[in-house]
Amino acid sequence: MTDRTSYHVPILSKETLEYMNCQPGGTYIDATLGGGGHAKMLLNASSPNGFLIGIDRDLDALEIARKTLEEFRERTKLIHGNLKDLKKLCSTLNISKVNGILMDLGISSDQLERSHRGFSFKFPDDPLDMRMDVTIPFTAAEILNKSSESLLRDILLKYGEERWAAAIAREIVHTRKAAPLRIVKDLISAIKRAVPAKARHKRRHMATKTFQALRLYVNDELNSLRKGLEAGLSLLAPGGRMVVISFHSLEDRIVKQTFIAASKKTSLMEGKRFTILTRHPVRPTQNEIMRNPRARSAKLRVLERSMP
Numbered sequence: 001m002t003d004r005t006s007y008h009v010p011i012l013s014k015e016t017l018e019y020m021n022c023q024p025g026g027t028y029i030d031a032t033l034g035g036g037g038h039a040k041m042l043l044n045a046s047s048p049n050g051f052l053i054g055i056d057r058d059l060d061a062l063e064i065a066r067k068t069l070e071e072f073r074e075r076t077k078l079i080h081g082n083l084k085d086l087k088k089l090c091s092t093l094n095i096s097k098v099n100g101i102l103m104d105l106g107i108s109s110d111q112l113e114r115s116h117r118g119f120s121f122k123f124p125d126d127p128l129d130m131r132m133d134v135t136i137p138f139t140a141a142e143i144l145n146k147s148s149e150s151l152l153r154d155i156l157l158k159y160g161e162e163r164w165a166a167a168i169a170r171e172i173v174h175t176r177k178a179a180p181l182r183i184v185k186d187l188i189s190a191i192k193r194a195v196p197a198k199a200r201h202k203r204r205h206m207a208t209k210t211f212q213a214l215r216l217y218v219n220d221e222l223n224s225l226r227k228g229l230e231a232g233l234s235l236l237a238p239g240g241r242m243v244v245i246s247f248h249s250l251e252d253r254i255v256k257q258t259f260i261a262a263s264k265k266t267s268l269m270e271g272k273r274f275t276i277l278t279r280h281p282v283r284p285t286q287n288e289i290m291r292n293p294r295a296r297s298a299k300l301r302v303l304e305r306s307m308p
């Protein structure tokens, strides 16, 4: 990556800002900092003395965010970490309660278009890496070349809901007998051979679901989300809010179910009460989708810890 400024456009930014309800002096977490676009808005809204903890598992994202948030250096702490460890990361800063937590899930435009780590099928010569955090051990290529056919099929089914999972898994195993899959076009060619031409979707690239599945699996995204949401609930101060933006049904289902469960089990949660502020998820306007097509599948949900 050469250009160190973010070109990711924050999604549902006005709605996020309204729901985060930032106040001067408050403490906020952006658990998926990315290029720092949302974080900058939260810091402005909590001026002059709000504090922000920014977390990202991608070292490149942190570097970009550091630049975006330069003017707020005194009131930010940026951490390389996984949101599943939210509680531990906060305790190292001696923080046990916060007034708001934002999770804008998935990957950023910077990762998709500029990281050249194989997240996008638009770059056929990129390596099949797909790690957000390059310090974790397994790349997508290792999963593709070493997993059994049945595991590959299960990954594509569970994390991509890919109808052609069995055929694609079979073709991957067949392909790697000749040579390991190394770069994006190796995988796309295998998918092309597995999915019959007449079954290909007109508007969605035939590799979309396979790429989503591998990315979720490599980065263990759904487990991280489950753990991060639980940790977030335990960190919210009375009146504090958790705002989560998800981009596909697997993520959204986890967010929705966690929020419903939290809002129902008052007595079990040490007397804490939580209220769902978004009966239906907030969606981007047509105008936002036109300006930023990446927003089209976004869903925003908000949970508030009630005042005692």
Ligand SMILES: C[S@@+](CC[C@H](N)C(=O)[O-])C[C@H]1O[C@@H](n2cnc3c(N)ncnc32)[C@H](O)[C@@H]1O
Residues within 6 Å of the ligand: 006, 008, 009, 010, 011, 031, 032, 033, 034, 035, 036, 037, 038, 039, 055, 056, 057, 058, 061, 081, 082, 083, 084, 104, 105, 106, 107, 108, 132, 221, 224, 225
């Ligand atoms: C959609 S982007 C966030 C963009 C950001 N809101 C902005 O305005 O620039 C998601 C970011 O979350 C990070 N991320 C995804 N899963 C994570 C996790 N489990 N822990 C920490 N960071 C994560 C990704 O590396 C990526 O940088």
